[in-house]
Amino acid sequence: MxxxxxxxxxxxxxxxxxxxxxxxxxxxxxxxxxxxxxxxxxxxxxxxxxxxxxxxxxxxxxxxxxxxxxxxxxxxxxxxxxxxxxxxxxxxxxxDGVTANPVMVGTLRHARENGFRVGVLSNNVPEWEPYWRAIIAPAGELDCLIDSCRVGARKPDEEIFRRAEKEAGVAPGDCVLVDDLAENCEAARRRGWRAVHFRDNGRAVAELRAVAAVPSIL
Known part of the structure; x- marks a missing residue:
């Protein structure tokens, strides 16, 4: 599988x-x-x-x-x-002065090390990319980046999920979204994705283990 x-x-x-x-x-x-x-x-x-x-x-x-x-x-x-x-x-x-969430950055890196492909799917701004890229640099390489300002669609619009699938070459059922907004998670599920509604690190890690079998780092 x-x-x-x-x-x-x-x-x-x-x-x-x-x-x-x-x-x-x-x-x-x-x-x-x-x-x-x-x-x-x-x-x-x-x-x-x-x-x-x-x-x-x-x-x-x-x-x-x-x-x-x-x-x-x-x-x-x-x-x-x-x-x-x-x-x-x-x-x-x-x-300025913002640092990454170490648990979720570690989870991304841990997932990749365990054979998962990983990406960032974000509503973001062209001029802000140097700053947020530097913040998540400890996560290492990404397999795919889908940025709203680059593709002309933003969460929760269905089009951004479609663009992510096409760019990564994956089917909806092979995607899992981790997002802090319930409406984005609901939109992903309507598209056929699985989703983890991030509320805190512990629950997100546990739910990723449940929905995608990602080994826990906690």
């Missing part, structure tokens, strides 16, 4: 939880998570898109998105101090 290919999300799986990243950004800039998320939603709403879709699909450059974020923050939260926020080069400041 062929081993399935395991696809890991970056944000919230291979990286620290998103709530931690938002709090770290607040410490760097003084912008509260709810303020930043309000502005992100406002920029996307003006384009009729989900919150981060404008940059995750490469429809706006990081610089233009940052300018729109700054304008939205000033309008929605006029008392906010934006002087420390480098919004036009958002990724550099967002990822």
């Amino acid at each position: 062929n081993l399935p290919m395991i696809w890991f999300d970056f944000g919230g799986v291979l990286s620290p939880p998103l709530r931690d990243l938002y709090l770290a950004y607040e410490a760097k800039t003084g912008i509260a998570p709810e303020q930043l998320q309000d502005a992100m939603r406002e920029v996307a709403r003006g384009m009729g898109l989900p919150t981060l879709a404008p940059v995750e699909l490469g429809l706006l450059t990081e610089a233009e998105w940052g300018r729109r974020l700054r304008s939205a923050l000033a309008r929605l939260h006029p008392g906010a101090d934006l002087s420390r926020a480098r919004l036009e080069t958002f990724g550099e400041q967002w990822f």
Whole structure:
């Protein structure tokens, strides 16, 4: 029996939880998570898109998105101090000081060492690639990378799963997604994939063992 290919999300799986990243950004800039998320939603709403879709699909450059974020923050939260926020080069400041989730990076590496093909399937931004690639460098080589901004589709849209299958040369039933968002896991299952909803390291490792027979590293 062929081993399935395991696809890991970056944000919230291979990286620290998103709530931690938002709090770290607040410490760097003084912008509260709810303020930043309000502005992100406002920029996307003006384009009729989900919150981060404008940059995750490469429809706006990081610089233009940052300018729109700054304008939205000033309008929605006029008392906010934006002087420390480098919004036009958002990724550099967002990822500064961020380190990988060591258990999930170790799990990816461990899976590959045990004969599984491994990939990253992520909604991400072109200008942010140097930063997140450096964060997950300890994971080693990937068999495949599917990035929303490169393929023009983002999770939970079915097209990104179809593109992943085609790029890797695998059938839906031979894919397992590890993702921190339930809607992405549900979309993967509708496509015929197996999925592990990441909530914490221990449960994710146990579920990977159950659904894909990945030997535990814990």
